[in-house]
Amino acid sequence: MTTVSVQEPAGQDRKAPGRPRNAQVDHAIIQAVFDLLGSGQSADSLSMEAVAAKAGVGKATIYRRWANKEALLVDAVAAMKGPLPELAGESVRDDLVMLISAMRNKRMEHYGKVTACLLPEIARSPEMRRIHQSVMEPRREVLRGVLRRGIASGELRADLDVELTLLMLSGPSFAQNVMQWSTRVAADTFAEDLVDAVLRGAAA
Amino acid sequence: MTTVSVQEPAGQDRKAPGRPRNAQVDHAIIQAVFDLLGSGQSADSLSMEAVAAKAGVGKATIYRRWANKEALLVDAVAAMKGPLPELAGESVRDDLVMLISAMRNKRMEHYGKVTACLLPEIARSPEMRRIHQSVMEPRREVLRGVLRRGIASGELRADLDVELTLLMLSGPSFAQNVMQWSTRVAADTFAEDLVDAVLRGAAA
Missing domain, CATH: 1.10.357.10 (Tetracycline Repressor, domain 2)
Structure with missing residues (x-):
């Protein structure tokens, strides 16, 4: 499967964390969403269990960060932003x-x-x-x-x-x-x- | 909701009927699939129950015609074929x-x-x-x-x-x-x- 590096999630609609955030965990969760969707899973049928299993974290770890699947998907879409291409600017x-x-x-x-x-x-x-x-x-x-x-x-x-x-x-x-x-x-x-x-x- | 007339389903992958087919029932079932998908329901989350309820038939009526949801979706896609447009053929x-x-x-x-x-x-x-x-x-x-x-x-x-x-x-x-x-x-x-x-x- 193609894996794609994602940027830091935008952090919208996310629960206030109870303890310091771990960016690597955020990253792994968003990456898991990408990998599952990229392999043909529909967003509708995507389960938090599957995301947790793919990311190698517990479901509670996800729910500490995102209130629900919709909030996680919104952050995943926002994380699709890659670097803008550099242009030669000649022709x-x-x-x-x-x-x-x-x-x-x-x-x-x-x-x-x-x-x-x-x-x-x-x-x-x-x-x-x-x-x-x-x-x-x-x-x-x-x-x-x-x-x-x-x-x-x-x-x-x-x-x-x-x-x-x-x-x-x-x-x-x-x-x-x-x-x-x-x-x-x-x-x-x-x-x-x-x-x-x-x-x-x-x-x- | 916009409703759209559909043509007769193509009939592929369909079970051999136990009794004579009723084209109107086929039509109503395919139309129900279109209406549900057209209102934003994903194919993944589409249930045979919802299709049956929308079409006003029993679930068994659907399963007599289509072995599973995939076969029904295939016929629904095939039924999207509308008439080909008539062209003036001048410019x-x-x-x-x-x-x-x-x-x-x-x-x-x-x-x-x-x-x-x-x-x-x-x-x-x-x-x-x-x-x-x-x-x-x-x-x-x-x-x-x-x-x-x-x-x-x-x-x-x-x-x-x-x-x-x-x-x-x-x-x-x-x-x-x-x-x-x-x-x-x-x-x-x-x-x-x-x-x-x-x-x-x-x-x-």
Whole structure:
């Protein structure tokens, strides 16, 4: 199974601890949630028992930190935040290819599987949806920044619809990463091919 | 709650009936699955009891038709097949706008919610995945047909990557329909805006 390093949980909705917190234990619990969801378990059927067993802790250890499964899932979604990618900042094409390629690494592949398993909960729970949005939004903002820079530099059309272009870059990537939607597009050159096709219409 | 007419279930993996089948009962059971999934229930937590109660039949009535929940879900996915859209067949732009717009009606909105709830099962079960693909593939083929016609007529570039273009049209639509991904793109003109942006790079 792919394992993915997670960042520190955000700590929202968590019980005030009765004794000093142990960050490693928090980490192991969140990692266990990721591993279980990433292996195809739905959030609905995820049990605190299974999380405890996977993390190698007692159930009481989890309940000392999170009041219920929902609070734990919210922190798990928040912990999906990886480091934002560093961009070369030279050509718009190179930066876009970098950003789209970064969605296809092992970490994001795992994140895609976890996201697929969380979609019903995201669709159902406004709080989960808000947290998921807050994970995605900084990534979108990086992509927007590259597009705005391209407009300013004259690499992209002055009247480019930034939000639609964002969706044209991220929608197909999501469909491929989370859904493995089409088996007929070349996987190796996907990022370059998509960026070039979008830029063909977006270039100044 | 939005209700959606479903077609006759495909009948795979179904028990040989002990007595003549009643299509209306089949229909009511499949409809109940759709209504429960469409209201945010995950496939995992869907119980045969809840389906029976919603459909107004006894649990034994379901088990006479389907050996287990998996067989029922497979038939429900197969029943998502609606009629394929009729195209004017004049301009490529008009046909593409029609196809993308058709993804945003009430039926497809409901289908999107049901799909979101089935994603963990689709990711986990090869059979569910196969069935889901078989629901999507005829729709993709219609889109491919329009693109190929555009290439033949000279409306689209001769070297257009049909599969990538398909993904550039369907990926953003999926992200908007199933995920309500971005709130910053205009909903009213989404289909026209997307088609025009894709065609800007794809036109001959």
